[in-house]
Amino acid sequence: MLPSYTVRESPKAKHLSLKISVAGSLEVVVPKGYDRTTIPAILERKQRWIDRVTQQIETRHALIGLERSDQLPQHLCLQAIGQTWQVDYCPTALPRVRAVEQPDLKLTLFGQITDQTACKNALRSWVTDKAQKHLLPWLRTISQELELPFASASIRGQKTRWGSCSSRQTISVNCKLLFLPSELVRYVLIHELCHTVHLNHSAAFWALVAQKEPNYQQLDAGLRDARYHVPLWLES
Template sequence: MVESKLIKSQLVEFPQYRIRESPKAKHVSLKMSVQGGLEVIVPKGFDRSRIPEILHNKQSWIERTIERLEEQRQQLALEHSHGLPTQLNLRSIDQIWQVEYCATATTRLTLTEKDKTKLILRGNTQNEDACKSLLQQWLIRKAYQRLVPWLWSVSEEVALPFHKAAIRGQKTLWASCSQSRNISLNYKLLFLPPPLVRYVFIHELCHTVHLNHSANFWGLVQAKDANYKPLDRELRKSSHYVPPWLEPSVLGSEI
């Protein structure tokens, strides 16, 4: 069930927000996106009369996030004004690819690599959606080639085995782990700095032992990476690394 509300707390007017009840939620969490506004996710049966107080307590986070999203809106407008991306900065694997578009009479669209530094799209390059789709497919392949072997290496390093890995394009998650110890990585991890990607790997590998965020889970994370706390904080505000042409960023805060 989703509800929309507009509330005022003293002199502070909060943005329009939606309430979504999730059977999987164990805590109240807030999410804000460029297009979706503010969403309040609550556990089943949660007392919704408590939400205004929660939003009041999270006022600083809401204001900071609105400012960051406004910056992203401006960046998104700039990206659109320039059309398709001309560069892909894959920080996690220290690669920068230039992107060129060669319009031809054929309706078929192809992508080729040149000198391991350049991507060339040929064909109906006026079709921006098709160009973006082809670039996304290339990114997914690159993630399989580079991120999955890296995950196996970290798994051996920290002695936390998993079953198998997959590459996906989750909208709000960097990665996830199933009860079967299958780990799904978001291909957009390619755009993050290496220390953040490694932390994501360790975080999900610890979920192979504790499929929750209990004290035991965080104790295991700390045992595998004593410096995890600043990395976790940085990861929560790292969506700006992902180029806006892929999709609007979603920022979240758990209560």
């Protein structure tokens, strides 16, 4: 029996490709005008690969303790800054949903809390604001410590990148880093700061990374499974 899947046309795609999200959903990416009637046969040939990757995702979720659910959270575990927030939901007549911090690491969402999309948007805004307050000062501290200056920095919510650095030495930091272990976050920030010197992944770049973080290979390997720390409601 074929798995359920969605199809997305991409103008950049040159051939069909399969993507399985952290939630385990299968997406088929095809070029514009692709003959979709051929997809079931391709999925049948790729069934063993699909089953294997899906099982790996389930195993990683179990090891990390992350539920495979995109439902609204009761807690927010911000490993990067050592905080776990309790999330409460309070229905009010407000036309929108607002996230308000309370004492003792409690976060309350007020408003139309039956609207899951509105609640997720409010939580995303709160996470972005939290990243602005914690990750950017952290980046500046490491920049001074390692003598790797940058021009400017911003918080974003990239789907596939933890961070990026432009030719103008502008660094973008993913707000989802808040959910990762602190040692991985520090490595990502060092990695992007090294791009201010080498805007590539050349041997010279990796030599600079090794100089600034001798344990970079183990940390880089740790990033391969790091997306499983990010709650599914934030990805959906």
